[in-house]
Amino acid sequence: CPVLFSHQTFFEGKVHLRTRERRFGKEERIAALETENALLHLKLAECLFKTKRKSNFEAACIQQQYEDQKNFNKTIACQLPRFSRTVKLLKKDLRTLYLLTANFSREVQQQSQRCLHQILPVFQRMQSHNLDMQKLQARAFELERCFQEVTERYDKEKHKRKLLHNTLVELRGNIRVHCRIRPFLPFDAGDNVKSLQDGPEVLSQTVIHAIDEETVCVKYRRPGHPPMNKKFEFERVYRPEDQQESVFNEVCPLLTSLLDGYNVCIMAYGQTGSGKTHTMLGPHFEDEVTLDTEPQPEEGIIPRAMRELFRLLSEKPSGSHLVSVSVVEVYNNEIFDLLAKDSCGTASGIKRDVVTTAAGNSDVPLLKYDLLQASAPQLDSLTNIYFLNSHGPATISLSSSYRKWVYLKVSIPKTSPLVLVISVRLPKMQISGISLKSKEWGWRKNVKCSISSSDSRQALRPHSPSPTRRLSERTQTVQAVKSKLQLVDLAGSECVGMSGVTGAALRETSFINRSLSALSDVLGALAEQRPHIPYRNSKLTHLLQDSIGGDAKLLVMLCVSPIQKYLAESLQSLGFGTRARQVQRTPARKKILASPSK
Numbered sequence: 001c002p003v004l005f006s007h008q009t010f011f012e013g014k015v016h017l018r019t020r021e022r023r024f025g026k027e028e029r030i031a032a033l034e035t036e037n038a039l040l041h042l043k044l045a046e047c048l049f050k051t052k053r054k055s056n057f058e059a060a061c062i063q064q065q066y067e068d069q070k071n072f073n074k075t076i077a078c079q080l081p082r083f084s085r086t087v088k089l090l091k092k093d094l095r096t097l098y099l100l101t102a103n104f105s106r107e108v109q110q111q112s113q114r115c116l117h118q119i120l121p122v123f124q125r126m127q128s129h130n131l132d133m134q135k136l137q138a139r140a141f142e143l144e145r146c147f148q149e150v151t152e153r154y155d156k157e158k159h160k161r162k163l164l165h166n167t168l169v170e171l172r173g174n175i176r177v178h179c180r181i182r183p184f185l186p187f188d189a190g191d192n193v194k195s196l197q198d199g200p201e202v203l204s205q206t207v208i209h210a211i212d213e214e215t216v217c218v219k220y221r222r223p224g225h226p227p228m229n230k231k232f233e234f235e236r237v238y239r240p241e242d243q244q245e246s247v248f249n250e251v252c253p254l255l256t257s258l259l260d261g262y263n264v265c266i267m268a269y270g271q272t273g274s275g276k277t278h279t280m281l282g283p284h285f286e287d288e289v290t291l292d293t294e295p296q297p298e299e300g301i302i303p304r305a306m307r308e309l310f311r312l313l314s315e316k317p318s319g320s321h322l323v324s325v326s327v328v329e330v331y332n333n334e335i336f337d338l339l340a341k342d343s344c345g346t347a348s349g350i351k352r353d354v355v356t357t358a359a360g361n362s363d364v365p366l367l368k369y370d371l372l373q374a375s376a377p378q379l380d381s382l383t384n385i386y387f388l389n390s391h392g393p394a395t396i397s398l399s400s401s402y403r404k405w406v407y408l409k410v411s412i413p414k415t416s417p418l419v420l421v422i423s424v425r426l427p428k429m430q431i432s433g434i435s436l437k438s439k440e441w442g443w444r445k446n447v448k449c450s451i452s453s454s455d456s457r458q459a460l461r462p463h464s465p466s467p468t469r470r471l472s473e474r475t476q477t478v479q480a481v482k483s484k485l486q487l488v489d490l491a492g493s494e495c496v497g498m499s500g501v502t503g504a505a506l507r508e509t510s511f512i513n514r515s516l517s518a519l520s521d522v523l524g525a526l527a528e529q530r531p532h533i534p535y536r537n538s539k540l541t542h543l544l545q546d547s548i549g550g551d552a553k554l555l556v557m558l559c560v561s562p563i564q565k566y567l568a569e570s571l572q573s574l575g576f577g578t579r580a581r582q583v584q585r586t587p588a589r590k591k592i593l594a595s596p597s598k
C-alpha cells in the first residue's frame with residue numbers, strides 16, 4: 001500500500017489546506033465583523049452623546065418651565081385672595097348695578113309714558129298747526145298770485161294812466177306853464193325900508209306863496225284898498241324849498257317827446273334875479289366846476305337834460321343818433337352865433353339871420369353846430385366849446401360830453417336871451433343789410449357844420465362831392481326823426497319904467513321888452529287860433545317858431561321872486577304865464593277825441 005498511503009497523504013494535505021483556508025477566511029470574517037462592530041459602537045456612542053445632549057437641553061427647558069410655572073403659581077397663589085375679594089366686590093357692585101338698572105328702566109318707562117301723554121296732545125296740536133300752515137301757505141300762494149295779478153293790472157293801469165295823462169296833456173295843449181317861486185335870499189333883505197305907498201308893508205315881505213302844486217297866491221294891497229288875494233293856476237307850481245331835482249323830474253318827460261320826434265322848448269321867463277339862470281343852469285360858480293355822471297344837487301335843467309338825453313340815447317344802438325349843439329344870443333333883436341369864431345379865430349359871436357324855409361320852418365343859415373360826441377370811445381376826444389357872450393359878461397364853458405358839463409361863470413345880469421339849441425337826429429327805421437353809422441347820414445344841407453372828427457366832417461360837409469352823393473342816396477331811403485330841443489334863458493322881463501335904466505341899457509331893455517311882448521303876442525295869437533301867427537315880429541319868436549307852434553312842446557318856466565319889492569314884475573310874469581296857458585291845440589284835441597282806441 002504505498003499508493004494508498006500517498007493518496008492518503010495527498011488527501012490529508014488537501015484537508016489541511018482546506019482547513020487552513022477556512023480558518024483564514026474565518027479570521028478575516030471575524031476581523032471585518034469586529035471592525036463593523038467597532039464602527040457601530042462609535043455610531044452608538046455618538047448617538048448616545050447627541051441624545052444625551054438633547055435630553056439635557058430639553059430637561060433644562062422643562063426645568064425652566066417648571067420653575068416659571070412654580071413662580072407663576074406662587075404669584076397666583078399670592079394674588080388669589082385679593083382677586084377673590086375683588087370678584088366678591090364686583091359681584092356685589094353688579095347686583096347693585098342690576099338693581100339700579102332695573103329701577104332706572106322702570107323709571108324711564110314711567111317717564112316716557114308720562115312724556116308720551118304730554119307729547120301726544122302737542123303732536124296733535126302740531127298736526128293741526130301743520131294743516132293750518134298748509135292752508136296758510138296755499139292762501140299765501142293764492143295771495144301771491146293775486147298780488148302778481150294786481151301788479152300786472154297795476155302796470156297796465158299805470159300804462160293806461162300814462163296814455164291818459166299824455167292824452168290830457170295833448171288836450172291841454174302843447175304849451176305848459178310851470179311857476180317856480182324862488183326862496184327868500186339874503187340880498188332880498190337889503191332894501192328893507194318902509195314903502196311910503198304901502199304904509200306898514202315892508203318891501204322884503206313875502207307876498208307870493210304856493211297854495212298847492214297848481215296854485216300860486218299873491219297877497220297884495222293897493223293904496224287905499226283892503227288886502228287882496230289873487231290866485232293863478234298853472235300846470236305845476238314849485239315852492240321855494242323845492243329842489244332842482246324835483247323841478248327837473250317834471251320837465252324830464254319832454255325829453256322822451258324830443259326823441260319821439262317833437263320839437264321841444266323849455267324857456268325860463270321872469271324878471272332879473274328871479275332865478276331863471278339858477279333854474280336853467282344852476283348856481284353861479286366862481287371856480288370851475290366839473291360835473292360827473294351823477295347829477296349835482298344844484299345843477300339846473302340844462303346839464304340834467306343833457307345827461308338824461310344821452311342816457312336815453314345810450315339805450316339806443318350805438319352810432320344810431322347824431323346830437324349837435326349850437327348857441328345863439330338874441331341881442332337888440334339880432335341873432336348872434338356864439339360858437340362861430342371871427343377871422344382872428346377868437347370866439348366872439350357872429351351876427352346871423354333867421355329865415356323861414358320853403359317847408360315853413362325857421363332856420364339860421366351858416367349857424368355853427370358842434371357835434372356832441374357822447375358814445376364811450378369818443379369820450380377821450382372831448383371837444384370843449386368855449387364861448388363868450390359878447391354882449392354881456394356871461395362866460396360859459398361847455399364840455400361836449402354828457403359826462404362833463406363845465407360852466408365857469410355866468411355873471412349877472414344878462415341883457416339878452418340865450419338859446420341853446422340841441423338837435424337830435426335818429427333813424428326811424430333800420431334798413432336790412434345796411435348799417436347806419438352816424439357819419440353816413442345826411443345833415444342839414446344849408447347849415448355849415450363843424451365836427452371834431454375828420455371823418456364826420458368829411459361826411460357831413462354839404463359841399464364835399466362824393467360823400468354828399470352817397471348821403472343823399474341814404475336820405476332818400478332812410479326817414480330820419482329830426483327834432484330839436486331849445487333851452488332858453490330869457491332876459492329879465494322887468495318894465496322899463498320900473499327898472500330905471502337909461503342910455504344904451506334903456507335901449508337894450510326896450511328891445512328885450514319888445515321881444516318878450518312879441519313872444520306874448522305869438523302865444524296870444526296861438527290861443528285865439530288866429531290864422532296868422534306873428535312869429536316874424538321879433539327875431540326871438542322867429543328863432544323859436546319851430547318850438548312854439550305846430551305840434552312842438554313848449555314849457556314856460558315862470559320864475560318869480562316872492563317879495564313885495566318885485567310884486568309888479570311878478571304879477572306881470574304870472575299874467576304872461578296865464579295868457580300862455582290859454583293856448584289850446586285844437587287839432588291835437590280833435591285828433592285824440594276822434595281816435596276810438598283812446
Ligand SMILES: Nc1ncnc2c1ncn2[C@@H]1O[C@H](COP(=O)(O)OP(=O)(O)OP(=O)(O)O)[C@@H](O)[C@H]1O
Pocket residue numbers: 181182183185240270271272273274275276277278279282283284412413414490491492559
Ligand atoms: N331856487 C333858488 N334857490 C336858491 N337860490 C336861488 C334860486 N333861484 C335863484 N337863486 C339865486 O338868486 C340869484 C339870482 O338868480 P338868477 O341869476 O338865476 O336870476 P335870473 O332870473 O337869471 O337873473 P337875470 O335875468 O339877470 O339873468 C342867484 O344868486 C341865484 O343863485
